[in-house]
Amino acid sequence: xxxxxxxxxxxxxxxxxxxxxxxxxxxxxxxxxxxxxxxxxxxxxxxxxxxxxxxxxxxxxxxxxxxxxxxxxxxxxxxxxxxxxxxxxxxxxxxxxxxxxxxxxxxxxxxxxxxxxxxxxxxxxxxxxxxxxxxxxxxxxxxxxxxxxxxxxxxxxxxxxxxxxxxxxxxxxxxxxxxxxxxxxxxxxxxxxxxxxxxxxxxxxxxxxxxxxxxxxxxxxxxxxxxxxxxxxxxxxxxxxxxxxxxxxxxxxxxxxxxxxxxxxxxxxxxxxxxxxxxxxxxxxxxxxxxxxxxxxxxxxxxxxxxxxxxxxxxxxxxxxxxxxxxxxxxxxxxxxxxxxxxxxxxxxxxxxxxxxxxxxxxxxxxxxxxxxxxxxxxxxxxxxxxxxxxxxxxxxxxxxxxxxxxxxxxxxxxxxxxxxxxxxxxxxxxxxxxxxxxxxxxxxxxxxxxxxxxxxxxxxxxxxxxxxxxxxxxxxxxxxxxxxxxxxxxxxxxxxxxxxxxxxxxxxxxxxx
Numbered sequence: 001x002x003x004x005x006x007x008x009x010x011x012x013x014x015x016x017x018x019x020x021x022x023x024x025x026x027x028x029x030x031x032x033x034x035x036x037x038x039x040x041x042x043x044x045x046x047x048x049x050x051x052x053x054x055x056x057x058x059x060x061x062x063x064x065x066x067x068x069x070x071x072x073x074x075x076x077x078x079x080x081x082x083x084x085x086x087x088x089x090x091x092x093x094x095x096x097x098x099x100x101x102x103x104x105x106x107x108x109x110x111x112x113x114x115x116x117x118x119x120x121x122x123x124x125x126x127x128x129x130x131x132x133x134x135x136x137x138x139x140x141x142x143x144x145x146x147x148x149x150x151x152x153x154x155x156x157x158x159x160x161x162x163x164x165x166x167x168x169x170x171x172x173x174x175x176x177x178x179x180x181x182x183x184x185x186x187x188x189x190x191x192x193x194x195x196x197x198x199x200x201x202x203x204x205x206x207x208x209x210x211x212x213x214x215x216x217x218x219x220x221x222x223x224x225x226x227x228x229x230x231x232x233x234x235x236x237x238x239x240x241x242x243x244x245x246x247x248x249x250x251x252x253x254x255x256x257x258x259x260x261x262x263x264x265x266x267x268x269x270x271x272x273x274x275x276x277x278x279x280x281x282x283x284x285x286x287x288x289x290x291x292x293x294x295x296x297x298x299x300x301x302x303x304x305x306x307x308x309x310x311x312x313x314x315x316x317x318x319x320x321x322x323x324x325x326x327x328x329x330x331x332x333x334x335x336x337x338x339x340x341x342x343x344x345x346x347x348x349x350x351x352x353x354x355x356x357x358x359x360x361x362x363x364x365x366x367x368x369x370x371x372x373x374x375x376x377x378x379x380x381x382x383x384x385x386x387x388x389x390x391x392x393x394x395x396x397x398x399x400x401x402x403x404x405x406x407x408x409x410x411x412x413x414x415x416x417x418x419x420x421x422x423x424x425x426x427x428x429x430x431x432x433x434x435x436x437x438x439x440x441x442x443x444x445x446x447x448x449x450x451x452x453x454x455x456x457x458x459x460x461x462x463x464x465x466x467x468x469x470x471x472x473x474x475x476x477x478x479x480x481x482x483x484x485x486x487x488x489x490x491x492x493x494x495x496x497x498x499x500x501x502x503x504x505x506x507x508x509x510x511x512x513x514x
Contacts, residue, residue: 007062060182060193071176082167086228088214097341101172102201103209104165106154107216119154121210122164126190154212158333162210166194178204213338283392284311286368290359294376295322298469302379307335309385316359317343353447372429373449377470384464398457401425402464407472412509418498425461427454445493477502
């Protein structure tokens, strides 16, 4: 649940009041009556914003009031957003999923009309976009190169450690309770309350992170309102939980052409190019996966292979107690694939249908073209990636069905009366249709990974094969046996004979052939 709090610094309009009528969980906090002396008016023009020292610390005071409110009422997070930012709808949910104590979403601004657009995060000092060893100074060429590398990094979807941030920042209750603050550090000569906040946070032991998946649009000048209309239009057209800036190819091109100073003013902060179009794939595949404590199993190999053909991923972590979430983040970050990862606080697999429907809602909130739901122990055969990408270009069917092979070892699959899944085709890659009324099989176990009625749509069988690795380890087989017996003791949702056959000492096994 999100509550809203606004500082009303003598506004001459009624927008906040109108907002509060629509959202009753809104608080409007008036600024002090004498907080705006006539000689300290905040001025913005078509060149820049004009800050005075007293105004900076007045704003710091506003932020301190919001910190006090969050602490007093026990909020999990405080999300501070400047009033001239237009946010992507998925920004807050994504930042929370990162599980960072302090993280800002990156946006790009031309601080003066004739300057290149730059981020509101930095690496050191007042606003250095590069790092240098303490006590040493980089020469101009090295500093320019280091700056270029940092800007290229921020142009790719990811989450990166930085030295300074602000304006669009999520702060955890842990950091708030530890004493992070925008109050002035009297012996620090850096200008700006955000810099004093960042120094204090680092001194308290908190790292600062910048995320680049959902860049907001910064309305820095009144003339930029026209650009906001285009930003909204692109959001509506390509709305996607993990759409983000894709500036790296342009930066590389400029560098190859010998440009020393990258003209970021030519790079739109609302670029609608997606990874799908960059890869030549106009209808990408969104991977959906439910995980719990998969770090020591097959998760890395499964995701590493999937990353070769998906354009984005949605992961629901059912209260893992291991490094599963970090594996997901590291794999998709390496491939620059947008990831939405949500973690449940309590495990819910005893009622699988709720988890499957939760994952489904997360998936469709990304407005996907094609959805591929895999379990964390399922992997397509090695040659599948180009074929799957080609299937995503098809417009004449709504799902593709594949055969799933229950691997009883790394080299053999099981084939007998109770283990013949590979003789049948099951829908795995489906086209999402917003006009279709999806209906689920409402059972707590064996409910299926997709809604029950997708078979009413037009589908096609495909020869690509899927390995199900979950049975390949004898110890895991035994654990699954006891889990099924515990969750479904009367075989109400499964087949009792199949449950017992898990322990068959001499099953019929057939070699897997690539």
